[in-house]
Amino acid sequence: GAVVSQHPSWVICKSGTSVKIECRSLDFQATTMFWYRQFPKQSLMLMATSNEGSKATYEQGVEKDKFLINHASLTLSTLTVTSAHPEDSSFYICSASVIVGRGYEKLFFGSGTQLSVL
Amino acid sequence: GDSVTQMEGPVTLSEEAFLTINCTYTATGYPSLFWYVQYPGEGLQLLLKATKADDKGSNKGFEATYRKETTSFHLEKGSVQVSDSAVYFCALRYNQGGKLIFGQGTELSVKP
Numbered sequence: 001g002a003v004v005s006q007h008p009s010w011v012i013c014k015s016g017t018s019v020k021i022e023c024r025s026l027d028f029q030a031t032t033m034f035w036y037r038q039f040p041k042q043s044l045m046l047m048a049t050s051n052e053g054s055k056a057t058y059e060q061g062v063e064k065d066k067f068l069i070n071h072a073s074l075t076l077s078t079l080t081v082t083s084a085h086p087e088d089s090s091f092y093i094c095s096a097s098v099i100v101g102r103g104y105e106k107l108f109f110g111s112g113t114q115l116s117v118l
Numbered sequence: 119g120d121s122v123t124q125m126e127g128p129v130t131l132s133e134e135a136f137l138t139i140n141c142t143y144t145a146t147g148y149p150s151l152f153w154y155v156q157y158p159g160e161g162l163q164l165l166l167k168a169t170k171a172d173d174k175g176s177n178k179g180f181e182a183t184y185r186k187e188t189t190s191f192h193l194e195k196g197s198v199q200v201s202d203s204a205v206y207f208c209a210l211r212y213n214q215g216g217k218l219i220f221g222q223g224t225e226l227s228v229k230p
C-alpha cells in the first residue's frame with residue numbers, strides 16, 4: 001500500500017537552532033500535504049496545508065515565519081522549525097493526499113516526529 | 119468552533135475483552151466522522167468512517183455509529199486482540215481536501 005516516509009522520527013536540539021522534518025510519499029504523487037502537531041494530552045492540530053509549487057496556507061495562530069513549509073515536488077514536503085524554543089517541543093505529523101479513481105481522496109500519514117528542544 | 123473529545127487513555131484490557139472508546143463531537147454543520155488507528159512506529163491509518171447520521175462504519179471487527187442526537191461516534195469491538203494495541207484517534211471532516219479535526223487520541227493496550 002501507499003507509504004509516507006517521515007523523518008527523523010525523533011530529534012533533540014538546542015534552543016535557537018533550526019530543525020528540518022521531511023515527509024516523502026514513496027509510491028505516489030501527493031497533490032496536497034498537511035502538517036499537524038500534537039502537544040501532550042491534546043488533540044492533533046492542523047498547522048498548515050500545502051500544494052506542490054505554491055505557498056502553504058497556515059492555520060490561525062501558526063507563525064508562518066517560524067514554521068517554514070516547502071513543497072517543492074509532488075513527493076516531498078519539508079517543515080523547518082526555525083529558531084526552535086522549548087515551547088515548540090511537540091509531536092509533528094505529516095499527511096499526504098492523493099486523488100484516486102472517481103475523484104475519491106485518500107490520505108496517508110507519516111509516523112511522526114517527536115521534537116524536543118532543550 | 120468544531121471539536122472532538124475522546125476518553126482519556128491509556129485503556130488496558132485483557133485479550134478477548136469488550137472495547138469501547140468514547141468519542142463525542144461539537145459541530146456547526148454535518149461532518150463525516152472517522153476513526154484512525156496508529157500502530158507503534160507507523161503512520162495513522164483510516165480504520166472506519168461514517169458520512170451521515172445513523173450510518174455505521176465497520177472494519178476489522180471494529181464498529182462505530184454516527185449518533186447525531188448524542189453527538190457521539192463511540193468505537194467498539196467485541197473481542198480485542200493483542201494486535202489491536204495502538205493509539206486510536208477520532209476525527210471529523212466536512213469535505214475532501216478539508217481540514218481533519220482530531221481528538222487527542224486514546225492509547226489501547228491489550229494484554230495476553
